[in-house]
Amino acid sequence: MGWIRTLVRATSLALSLMPAAQSAEAPASVPPDAKVVRFAFPAAETGFDPARISDTYSNQVVAHILEAPLTYDYLARPTELRTLTAAAPPEHSADFTVWTVRIRPGIYFADDPAFKGQKRELTAADYAYAIKRYYDPRWKSPVYSQYREYHVLGLEELRQKALDSRHPFNYDTPVAGLQTPDRYTLRVTLGRPNPLFDLVMANTNSFGAMAHEVVEAYGQDVDAHPVGTGPFRLAQWRRSSLIVLERNPGYRDDFYDAHPAADDAAGQALLARFKGRKLPMIDRLEFAIIEQPQPTWLSFLAKDFDLVMTPLDYAPIAVPGGHLAPNLTKQGIQLERVLRSDQTYTYFNMNDPVVGGYTAEKIALRRAISLAYDNMAEINRVRRGLGIPAKTMLVPNTYGYDPKQNFGFSEYDPAKARALLDLYGYVDKDGDGWRDQPDGKPLVIRFTTESDESSRQFNELWGKYMKAVGLHVEFLPGQWPDNFKLAQAGNVQMWMLGQTATSPDGSDYLHEAFGPEAGANNLSFFKLPAYDDLVRRIDQMPPGPERDALITQAQSLLAVYMPIKPHVHRVRLYLSQPWLLGYRTHPFALDFGRFVDVDLQKKSAALH
Incomplete structure (x- = not known):
């Protein structure tokens, strides 16, 4: 994203790259014996109200402040659910329509x-209230469309009543789908089965407890006042610059425990070192937002950051040939190489008169564009080898993902692309060197993009490969939030995005083309009844061979109509200073600050 402006706590060289007016003031003084962890975000937050955010970076901050009833075992792989504020795992009816969870007293x-x-x-009513906020039109929640598909009984009608009457959403109206039979029990009743609803209960962006007093006190400014039951609280916030969390002094007794696999030597070592330690082990967690890769890298080398996601431009320097550079090894720098549960993709607006539509020639155009672009070149040239080609719509570490499957999303065959274009009448009719539409109108592909360096590199690739098959592309740069608003309104023809999984349910990625979520998760506005019916059936089934077979059918339809071209599952290189202890990237949980420690003696020796 190209809309981050400032750098905090960087080296003098890095600071010299910034406009003086944007240099962050020093945070409040920190005791010399305080354990502080500093981490760089490559993109800005949007706020800290879970009802109004959907980006990874805001959610990472919120995950340290608010708590869901469930979470994930920090070290277990494959991932395992565990209780957080729940007194026990949730119970469900035989048909998976009624889910009951009891909240632990004394939180x-x-x-x-x-x-x-x-x-x-904390009471069960706080979770019921938080869920209702996603339906309240006042908050314009980007998570609303996801909740709507859970079919919590009575909430959609309550939302519609507020819209029709133009009166405030009535939180006091009883609804069948959200009941609190006692102070600590929450019962959620769904209009259709959902065997994986317990995964929703492990996501603070979907199930983070909110107190109504906080929302009423701060109103629209509640995103600057997240108040939760978690191990940290917000101490300082300079928008798009610096986020400081400090230990919550009233946090309950919570102790390190995890269940790494028996053959996971690193996980077993972490468990042996930390088991029984009171959490959190650090006093302060700081997130600095930095757009440019050079300041990020220089700041880490200057020991201003404890943890960094290595910028792509510096990956060959940090990890040449897949091994940590000798100079970093000598300093005790730690490397974690992670295949992320994510995907980058380009979508086509199915309502666009040029690239959209469901007729044979429109399908041929989209498939030709997909065939003409080389995902492996993107990995090797722009991503410095840090990725694997996406051959399916699902992502690693999720139910239904099969690395052996190949739906052709990463197939590169310019000859086949030219043949498709020729066959369906996309030829150069006016002799200007570019292909035209079958009716003779100029064929111009308008690709929405950002203005940062990474986007420019992707644009060069797209331009090169489209030119090779005679397709004329115009790039329309803009700021990411503005582009997103255009996309939601259906005013973008093509755009390249990335999405990270928030749970092990791989079918979530099928919702990127699910008709009822058009303009929300489904920015392509793809609407195909046969596909939507498959997704609904998948959503109501537990993991297993029968569900996987339907997921395969759904992906086959997407491969035919090509509303979305998946590109890459990204590999990230996380580097940490030798004094940062216990860090491990989790595929879905974002609250790493709960589980890490700082060796102050080792840090002091390294800095002096």
Whole structure:
């Protein structure tokens, strides 16, 4: 994303690259014996109200502050659910339509003026209230369309009543789908089976507890006042620059425990070192937002950051030939190479008169564009080898993902692309060197993009490969938030994006083309009844061979109509300083600050 502007706590050289007016003021003084972890985000946050965010970086901050009933075992691979605020795993009816979870008594929100000096205990009603907020039109939640597909009984009708009457959403109206039979019990009733609804209960962006007093006290400014029951609270926020979390002094007794696989030597070592330690083990967690790769890299080398996701431009320097560079090894730098549960992709607006539509010639154009672009060249040239080609719509570490499957999304065959274009009438009719539409109108592909260096490199690739088959591409640069608004409104022809999984349910990626979520998850506005019916059936089935077979059918339809071209599953290189202890990237959980420690003696020796 090309909309991050500032750098905090960087080296003097890095700071010299910034406009003086944007240099962050020093945070409040920190005791010399405080354990502080500093991490660089490559993109800006949007806020900290879970009802109004959908980006990874905001969610990572919120995951340290708010808590869902469930979470993931930090070290278990494959991933395993565990309780967080729940007293026990949730129970469900035989048909998976009724889910009941009991919240553990004695858990309290962090102190905040909204509570007027009173300790505020977490109750089941706080989860019910948080869920209702996704339906409240006031908040315009990007998560609403996902919740709508869960079919929580009564909430859609309550939302529609607020819209029709133009009156505020009535949180006090009882609904069949959200019941709190006692102070600590939450019962969620769904209009259709959902065997994986417990995964929703492990995501703070979908199930993070909110206190109504906080929302009422801060109103529209609640995104700057996240108040939760988690191990940290927000201490300082300079938008798009610096986010500081400090230990929540009222956090309950919580102790390190995990269940790594028996053959996971690194995980077993972490468990042996930390088991039984009170959490969190650090006092402060700072996130600096940096757009450019050079300041990020220089800051890490200057030991201003404890943890960094290595910028692509510096991956060959940091990890030449797949091995940590000798100079970094000598310093005790630690490397973690992670195949992310994510995907980059380009989508076509199916309502666009040029690239959209369901007729044979429109399908041929999209498939030709896909065949003409080389995903492996993207990996090797732009991503410095850090990725694997996406051959399916699903992503690694999720149910239904099969690396042996290949739906042709990464097939590169310019000869086949030219043949398709010729066969369906996309030929140069006016002799200007570019192909025209079958009716003779000029064929111009308008590709929405950003203005940062990475986007320019991707644009060069797209331009090169499209020119090779005679297709004329115009790139329309803009700021990422503005592009996103255009995309939601259906005013983008083509755009390249990335998405990271938030749970092991791989079928979530099928919702990127699910008709009822057009303009939300489904930015392609793809609408095909046969496909939508498959997705609905998949959503109501537990993991297993029968579900996987339907997932294969759904992906086959996407391969035929090509509303989306998957590109790459990214590989990330995480580097950490020798004094940062216990860090391990989790495929879905984002609250790493809960589990890490700092060796102050080792840090002092390295800095002096």
